Amino acid sequence: xxxxxxxxxxxxxxxxxxxxxxxxxxxxxxxxxxxxxxxxxxxxxxxxxxxxxxxxxxxxxxxxxxxxxxxxxxxxxxxxxxxxxxxxxxxxxxxxxxxxxxxxxxxxxxxxxxxxxxxxxxxxxxxxxxxxxxxxxxxxxxxxxxxxxxxxxxxxxxxxxxxxxxxxxxxxxxxxxxxxxxxxxxxxxxxxxxxxxxxxxxxxxxxxxxxxxxxxxxxxxxxxxxxxxxxxxxxxxxxxxxxxxxxxxxxxxxxxxxxxxxxxxxxxxxxxxxxxxxxxxxxxxxxxxxxxxxxxxxxxxxxxxxxxxxxxxxxxxxxxxxxxxxxxxxxxxxxxxxxxxxxxxxxxxxxxxxxxxxxxxxxxxxxxxxxxxxxxxxxxxxxxxxxxxxx
Numbered sequence: 183x184x185x186x187x188x189x190x191x192x193x194x195x196x197x198x199x200x201x202x203x204x205x206x207x208x209x210x211x212x213x214x215x216x217x218x219x220x221x222x223x224x225x226x227x228x229x230x231x232x233x234x235x236x237x238x239x240x241x242x243x244x245x246x247x248x249x250x251x252x253x254x255x256x257x258x259x260x261x262x263x264x265x266x267x268x269x270x271x272x273x274x275x276x277x278x279x280x281x282x283x284x285x286x287x288x289x290x291x292x293x294x295x296x297x298x299x300x301x302x303x304x305x306x307x308x309x310x311x312x313x314x315x316x317x318x319x320x321x322x323x324x325x326x327x328x329x330x331x332x333x334x335x336x337x338x339x340x341x342x343x344x345x346x347x348x349x350x351x352x353x354x355x356x357x358x359x360x361x362x363x364x365x366x367x368x369x370x371x372x373x374x375x376x377x378x379x380x381x382x383x384x385x386x387x388x389x390x391x392x393x394x395x396x397x398x399x400x401x402x403x404x405x406x407x408x409x410x411x412x413x414x415x416x417x418x419x420x421x422x423x424x425x426x427x428x429x430x431x432x433x434x435x436x437x438x439x440x441x442x443x444x445x446x447x448x449x450x451x452x453x454x455x456x457x458x459x460x461x462x463x464x465x466x467x468x469x470x471x472x473x474x475x476x477x478x479x480x481x482x483x484x485x486x487x488x489x490x491x492x493x494x495x496x497x498x499x500x501x502x503x504x505x506x507x508x509x510x511x512x513x514x515x516x517x518x519x520x521x522x523x524x525x526x527x528x529x530x531x532x533x534x535x536x537x538x539x540x541x542x543x544x545x546x547x548x549x550x551x552x553x554x555x556x557x558x559x560x561x562x563x564x565x566x567x568x569x570x571x572x573x
Contacts, residue, residue, distance in 0.1 A: 200229040201286040212513035276304030325517040326530035338434035341387035364572030373409035376530035395422035415443035437550035459483040459537040473524015477506040500541040508536035
């Protein structure tokens, strides 16, 4: 199913002939707009009449087969090497782009806010009007997922669940040394060893990730601490996994908190309270609600129990010190925001719900599922138990 780019047509209106991106396939807007992934930078021009790619000879054949573009052109068609040699890389590329744009009647362009400044200035010198947009138009379009995209994200989450099960099994199989350290097969069980198990499992399911979080004890009090060193019994271990499917490029995201042994009274209290906040947030998810509404539902639960939140105290360093969630798609963090500035939720939005509490003197607790907003509420794309104690 092709994306619906009609909002981009409306954005362009009478002010712009087209929308231009110059980036490689790791740029999610480029990947989404072109339907093509390449490791080197290439150019995508979107106009209401069609989508046009300008690529190197190396990528020409693959771009013709794999992209959603109406036309694919090669740099050599515009004498790129000669222009590069005569004018240098920046001006030479701008002259090539100007000819390519002229072929598609595009002389006034909107570009992403992070479009290369040097390229924009060089294009202006060639008589092309270039204006950086600030409406996040492609991010907004990308936020509403098609059925195919939802299935891709669900597949990534299935792989995520397999890797979480592998991590939990490793913790369950560990013994407890006299000093409280977890031991697996005669060696201390470390964050690094658990991450290795997660990554291997994800690879077997066609996914990969750059980093993951396995943070125990005081490390878990910092929401983005990746964790390191030996893990211990009776302490909370936060595992947050956010893999990307290697074929589709769509992400999953899930967090669970485990304790091997007996959790402290405070950790048990925090876990139960966070589970209450988690369900309150889910109850608030429906089309027409805002990300702020969902975030407020979490804050209400925490504040009623006497816990600190950033809503109550913007300088808070302990308690609930982050937003409730975020959109997930080609990027693991994208629109909509599930926070104090959260947008209206629409069917097709895929979002995380991830309340948590943190204090270096206690550790941390976080629970995270990923759901899709539907016409009458939500569907949970996560099917993994929420249980604290690992026996």
